[in-house]
Amino acid sequence: MISFKSIFSRIIFLHVIALVITAIVMPVVLYYFFKWAANDLHNQAMREQAQLVAHYLGLGADGSWTLDLPPALEDIYSPAVGRYAYAVVDDTGRVLFSSSEDRSAIFAADPRSSNISYLETRRGKAAISGVSVLKEVDGHKVWVQVGEDLAHRDVIVDDIVADFFKRVGWITLPMLLSLLAIDIVIFRRALRPLLNASELAKKINPRRTDIRLPLEKMPKEILPLVQAVNQALDRLEAGFRVQREFTADAAHELRTPLTILRTRVDTLPDRGTSKALHKDIEGMARIVNQLLDIAELETFSIDPLEKADLRAICAEVAEFAAPLALAQGKDIALSGSEAAVWVNGNPEMLSRAIRNLVENAINYSPPGTTVEIVVEDSGIVRVLDEGPGIKEDERELIFQRFWRRDRRRTEGAGLGLSIVQRIADTHAATISIENRPTGGANFSLRFARIA
Structure with missing residues (x-):
C-alpha cells in the first residue's frame, strides 16, 4: 500500500x-x-x-x-x-x-x-x-x-x-491529462491557505510567540485545528511571559542583596578572604546582569532609523575590557578600519554583544596572549583569541543557554554567547566561528553596512 x-x-x-x-x-x-x-x-x-x-x-x-x-x-x-x-x-x-x-x-x-x-x-x-x-x-x-x-x-x-x-x-487521453493539470492547479489554490499557514508557523519560536495562524480563507474542515493551534499558542505565550517576568523580577531582586553583600565583604579584616568573596560576588552579579539582558532582549526591537558606529563601539569595548585583560596578564588590541562603520542597530545592544565576545575570549585565552578586535569596512567585527579554539561539533552548542564545555568550571553560567546570538538575530546579523591556523578562535559578526 x-x-x-x-x-x-x-x-x-x-x-x-x-x-x-x-x-x-x-x-x-x-x-x-x-x-x-x-x-x-x-x-x-x-x-x-x-x-x-x-x-x-x-x-x-x-x-x-x-x-x-x-x-x-x-x-x-x-x-x-x-x-x-x-x-x-x-x-x-x-x-x-x-x-x-x-x-x-x-x-x-x-x-x-x-x-x-x-x-x-x-x-x-x-x-x-x-x-x-x-x-x-x-x-x-x-x-x-x-x-x-x-x-x-x-x-x-x-x-x-x-x-x-x-x-x-x-482526444480522450489529452483531455484527461488536461483535466489532471487543471485539477492540480485547483488543488494548489485550495491548499494555498494551509501552505501559507505552514510558512508562517515556521517563524514561531520561543522568541516569536506572538505569531498566530491566519483564519481567513481557511477551509472550514481545517478551521477547528487552526483555532486550536492558536489557542495553544496563546497559552504558550502566556507561559513564556510569566517565565520572562519571573527572570527579570528575580534578577532585579538579587541586585540589592548582592550590593549589600559586597559592602559587608569590604569590611572583613581578612583581605585574602575578602578578595576571594569579591570575585564570587562579581561572578554572581555578572550572571544577574546577563539574566536581565535576556529578559530585555525577549521584547526588544530595533528602530529602523537607529544607527550605530561599529568602530566607536569596539573602541569603547576595548577600553572597558582592558583592565580585565591586564588583570589576567593578557593584552587587548583594536585594529582595522579607522573610519566610522555605520550599521542599522542599537548601540547599547551591539556593545553588549561585542563585550560578551571579548570577555569570553579573555576568559579562555592563556596569560601572555592578546585578544584582538578587528573592525572591517564591510561591516564585519572579528574577535580573535589564542585560546584552545572551538571544536567542530561544539559550534552550534555554544550558543545554547547554560551550555558549558566544562561543567566543573565555576565561572560563568553559559549565557554570554546565547545573548550574542539573540542580539545578532535581532539586528539581522550572522555570527560564524572559525579556528585560526595559529591557534585560537575567530568569532565574526557580519552586519549590513549602511551609508
Missing part, C-alpha cells in the same frame, strides 16, 4: 487512479451507450416499418385480407437482400403473408400480446430482432411482424463505434 505524507500528493494520486479508471470504463460505457441507442433506433424503425406494412393491409368484401406493397418496399423485404423480413399472422396463428421463402412467421404468434411487442428469435444462425404490431379491421385482428437480421445492424454499430473512436476517442 502506497503511503503519502503529503495531503496534496495523496489527492493527486487518488485523482490519477480515478482518471485511469475513467479512461478504462468510459470506452466500455460509450460502447454500451451506442448499443442502447442503436437498439432504441432499431425498435423505432421496426415499429414504423410494421405500421407502414399495416398501412397497405386491407380486408376484402369477402372477408379475406389483402396486402399490396409498393415495389420499392417489396425490394427491401426481398429474401435476396436478407436484412429485413415481414409476416402477417391472424389470431389463430395462421400466416397470411410473409416475405420469407417458406412463408413462415417471424415470431411465434400470441393472441394475448399487446398492441406493440418487441421480440427476438433465432432462425438458424441468424439472430432476429423486431416488432409485432396489432391491426384490427371490423373486429378482425392480425399481427404485422417485422424483423431485422442483427448481424447487419451490429456491423453498422461496430462501424459507428470504430469511427467514433477514430475521430473522437483519440
Whole structure:
C-alpha cells in the first residue's frame, strides 16, 4: 500500500487512479451507450416499418385480407437482400403473408400480446430482432411482424463505434491529462491557505510567540485545528511571559542583596578572604546582569532609523575590557578600519554583544596572549583569541543557554554567547566561528553596512 505524507500528493494520486479508471470504463460505457441507442433506433424503425406494412393491409368484401406493397418496399423485404423480413399472422396463428421463402412467421404468434411487442428469435444462425404490431379491421385482428437480421445492424454499430473512436476517442487521453493539470492547479489554490499557514508557523519560536495562524480563507474542515493551534499558542505565550517576568523580577531582586553583600565583604579584616568573596560576588552579579539582558532582549526591537558606529563601539569595548585583560596578564588590541562603520542597530545592544565576545575570549585565552578586535569596512567585527579554539561539533552548542564545555568550571553560567546570538538575530546579523591556523578562535559578526 502506497503511503503519502503529503495531503496534496495523496489527492493527486487518488485523482490519477480515478482518471485511469475513467479512461478504462468510459470506452466500455460509450460502447454500451451506442448499443442502447442503436437498439432504441432499431425498435423505432421496426415499429414504423410494421405500421407502414399495416398501412397497405386491407380486408376484402369477402372477408379475406389483402396486402399490396409498393415495389420499392417489396425490394427491401426481398429474401435476396436478407436484412429485413415481414409476416402477417391472424389470431389463430395462421400466416397470411410473409416475405420469407417458406412463408413462415417471424415470431411465434400470441393472441394475448399487446398492441406493440418487441421480440427476438433465432432462425438458424441468424439472430432476429423486431416488432409485432396489432391491426384490427371490423373486429378482425392480425399481427404485422417485422424483423431485422442483427448481424447487419451490429456491423453498422461496430462501424459507428470504430469511427467514433477514430475521430473522437483519440482526444480522450489529452483531455484527461488536461483535466489532471487543471485539477492540480485547483488543488494548489485550495491548499494555498494551509501552505501559507505552514510558512508562517515556521517563524514561531520561543522568541516569536506572538505569531498566530491566519483564519481567513481557511477551509472550514481545517478551521477547528487552526483555532486550536492558536489557542495553544496563546497559552504558550502566556507561559513564556510569566517565565520572562519571573527572570527579570528575580534578577532585579538579587541586585540589592548582592550590593549589600559586597559592602559587608569590604569590611572583613581578612583581605585574602575578602578578595576571594569579591570575585564570587562579581561572578554572581555578572550572571544577574546577563539574566536581565535576556529578559530585555525577549521584547526588544530595533528602530529602523537607529544607527550605530561599529568602530566607536569596539573602541569603547576595548577600553572597558582592558583592565580585565591586564588583570589576567593578557593584552587587548583594536585594529582595522579607522573610519566610522555605520550599521542599522542599537548601540547599547551591539556593545553588549561585542563585550560578551571579548570577555569570553579573555576568559579562555592563556596569560601572555592578546585578544584582538578587528573592525572591517564591510561591516564585519572579528574577535580573535589564542585560546584552545572551538571544536567542530561544539559550534552550534555554544550558543545554547547554560551550555558549558566544562561543567566543573565555576565561572560563568553559559549565557554570554546565547545573548550574542539573540542580539545578532535581532539586528539581522550572522555570527560564524572559525579556528585560526595559529591557534585560537575567530568569532565574526557580519552586519549590513549602511551609508
